[in-house]
Amino acid sequence: MAALTDSSLDLSQPVHPGYGAECVTALIPALLEGADEPACLPAGSLEARCVVLFVLDGLGWNQLGTRGGLAPTLSALDGGPITTVAPTTTATALTSITTGRPPGEHGVVGYRVALEEGVLNTLRWSVGGGGFKERPDPRTFQPCPTFGAQRPPVVTRAEHAGSGFSRAHLADVRMIGYQDRGGAVDAVVDAARSAEAFVYAYWDGIDRTAHEYGFGERYDEELTACDAMVAAMLDRLAPDTALLVTADHGQVEVGERMLTLPGEVSALVDRQSGEARFRWLHGLPGSATDLLAASQEAFGTSAWVVGVDEAVNSGWFGPVVTPAARARLGDVALVAREQVGFVDPAEVIPIQLICRHGSLTADEALVPLVGAVT
Numbered sequence: 001m002a003a004l005t006d007s008s009l010d011l012s013q014p015v016h017p018g019y020g021a022e023c024v025t026a027l028i029p030a031l032l033e034g035a036d037e038p039a040c041l042p043a044g045s046l047e048a049r050c051v052v053l054f055v056l057d058g059l060g061w062n063q064l065g066t067r068g069g070l071a072p073t074l075s076a077l078d079g080g081p082i083t084t085v086a087p088t089t090t091a092t093a094l095t096s097i098t099t100g101r102p103p104g105e106h107g108v109v110g111y112r113v114a115l116e117e118g119v120l121n122t123l124r125w126s127v128g129g130g131g132f133k134e135r136p137d138p139r140t141f142q143p144c145p146t147f148g149a150q151r152p153p154v155v156t157r158a159e160h161a162g163s164g165f166s167r168a169h170l171a172d173v174r175m176i177g178y179q180d181r182g183g184a185v186d187a188v189v190d191a192a193r194s195a196e197a198f199v200y201a202y203w204d205g206i207d208r209t210a211h212e213y214g215f216g217e218r219y220d221e222e223l224t225a226c227d228a229m230v231a232a233m234l235d236r237l238a239p240d241t242a243l244l245v246t247a248d249h250g251q252v253e254v255g256e257r258m259l260t261l262p263g264e265v266s267a268l269v270d271r272q273s274g275e276a277r278f279r280w281l282h283g284l285p286g287s288a289t290d291l292l293a294a295s296q297e298a299f300g301t302s303a304w305v306v307g308v309d310e311a312v313n314s315g316w317f318g319p320v321v322t323p324a325a326r327a328r329l330g331d332v333a334l335v336a337r338e339q340v341g342f343v344d345p346a347e348v349i350p351i352q353l354i355c356r357h358g359s360l361t362a363d364e365a366l367v368p369l370v371g372a373v374t
Contacts, residue, residue: 014304014335014360018083019102019318024093024246024367025085027053028100032148032198035100040080041244042371048242050192052199052233055097056226057090058207058357060250061366063215063223070220071227073234074245079370084249086316087111087278087335088357088364090207091122093248095169098200099144102318106144107325108168109317111358112347114273114282114328119346125164128346138168146171147200155187155201173200181205185229189236203229210251214354237374244371250364251355252277257340259302265294273330276341277358280330288331295332303342304335304360316360335359 017023021039029035031051045051061081068075085096085103087110095108103109113120117134118127120141127135151172158177160166166175176191178184184203191199209222233243258276261269265281268291274280283291288307296305306314308329312321334342336359357364 014316014337015083015362015365016314016360017085017102017316017318017365019085019315023083023085024097024248024369025100025102025318026082027097027244027246027369028147032150032152033100038369039082040078040369042078042242042373044373045242045244045371048373049240050197050199050238051242051244052188052192052201052237054188054201054203054230054233054243054245055094056206056245056247057094057202057204058210058249058251058355059223059226059247059368060363061368062363063250064368067220067223070224073227073231074368074370077230077245077370077372079368081366082246082369083365084247084367085318086360086365087274088249088359089275089278090248091165091169094202095142097246097248098146098169099142100148101144102320104312104317104319104321104325106142107322107328108142109325109328110273110278110280111275112273112344114271114280114330119271119273122168123165125168128348135164138164139171142168142171147173147198150198152198152200153191153196155184155191155199157202157204181225181229185232185236188233192241193238206247207251210355211353212351214253214255215251234372234374239374242371242373244369246369247367249357250366251357252339252359252361252363253354254339254341254356255354256352257338258343259299259340260343262298265291265298268294272344272346273328274333275356275358276343276347276353277336277356277364278360279334279342279344281332281334283331292332295334299334299342302336302338302340304333304337306333306335307331308333337361
């Protein structure tokens, strides 16, 4: 199957995750389970002695494409764009990469997920909603095996080891922690030069920088530094090693363009979940129909406003949505089409986020799958 191109996309519509060969969910099944080859996988990758899958959090295909001069190594690699999952957020997409399954199966359906006990912040693995709330067991909350039930080395920040989210999406791996950029490169090279057939690596600098500083000088510097990491890996990896680079989502710059629910909508809402650009509204009992109509009237020009049945039946979360995953969704989804976000007063973030993600625009939903064999 050919890689996605701009000419194949209707930019007036949400980018449907290409579950199958055109999606990040295809990577682990192909690399570790012998499934069909993903779209635009660089030639020879599956035959290499070792494969390194390097995830650059927040690097969208469109952002890379407009800054090719800042990332000459990445831009020269073979490959092209594939889709991530819905919503285009880190917790959901990373879990889909490591499990090879859509969100409807693994159940990590957003950054903030609604539970009976409150709203779970999946990255912090903490539950809010008033008073002390018990955090769910990561292994039961996310039941799908990771990495094809194998135990590969995973190179990630040392501070992530043992967190609830790590136990949910990196279960049973052999964690290799690093402290800085140089340590990350060293750890990848050392692991790949050993007898390992597969190494997973993760770097979150692009995502962090975009959130805090937007698409400015700091972003460009971080992209250049990540390109240098890839160049260093290619220079130091042993012969017959495939280095594949992908991402969990892209970004858009939102800044202060945050929309508050009007009274006619908020009066029907019990609580919210999700993220600013893919906001779930959970209606009061019996209000779902009225909530959808009021939300479409309020935000139909700035967002795709859909009811939960439409989102599920359209396959946004994959061909299968388990009862557990379905129960974590709201009644109405506000999926930002413009460069805006939706305010949830219960969501506490210590800094103002300039770039955000979560929606299904091409800037957020298209990610690279590029690489080379040394």
